[in-house]
Amino acid sequence: MTPPADETRLFECVTCGGVGIGDNRPTCCGEPMAATETGDTAVSEPSLETLLKTVFDMSGTELDICLCVMEGGELTVAALAEQIGYDRSVVARHLNHLAAFGVVEKRRRIRPEGGHVYVYTPQPPEVVRERLREEFLSWVRLATAQLDDLQREKVEAIADAKTDERQWTVFQEQ
Known part of the structure; x- marks a missing residue:
């Protein structure tokens, strides 16, 4: 087809x-x-949740946080934690992960009463799509290298075998 x-x-x-x-x-x-x-393939189509978890190590909680920022505009950790009912440390950790991907922007804002606070704003959807696409392609490249290394390790093990003993054991759950 x-x-x-x-x-x-x-x-x-x-x-x-x-x-x-x-x-x-x-x-x-x-x-x-x-x-x-x-x-025809033995691989099933991944759900969005499976894709985000596998490729981006994004949990359901992080997806919730991402969607809230996308809908809520500019938010602080405290405001978002209160809005969705998660602990501030959990929200901060996930927001930093999302900022590292470029899905949200993290900026430091000086408060009029002193001190500072970090605010998180969503990137436009086309930027998010492109960033996730770039990260996905990087993941594919790394995954392909892992498969190549696996094949190379097996070939090298066969070439190095000096005896007729079996080199691998297949483990099956009982």
Whole structure:
């Protein structure tokens, strides 16, 4: 089954095995990459919650906090904690994680009565989408490297085997 031309697809370089993701045909090693077929697969479509948890290590609580900032505009940790009923330390930790992703902006504001407070404002939806997309692609690159390392470790273990003893044991839950 071939996806529509404007749909994001996967591509693979036939020379080096590099992987590309996009809506047009990328090149690698001086040649156009080959589109991969993704018809029947053992992998199920992830939910948004699964995607955010797996790729971004974002919990349900953090998603709640993110959505509240997106809807509420500029908020402090104290105001957000009171609004959603979470402990301030939990809210602060999650807001700092979201700021590191670039999903919310963290700014220090000097208070008229002295001291300072951090305020968090949402980024525009298109910025959030792009930041999450960039982080996802980084995650894919790192995950692909892990798979390559796994394959390399197995090949090296086979090559280093000096006896006929079994090198791996398959463990199954009883």
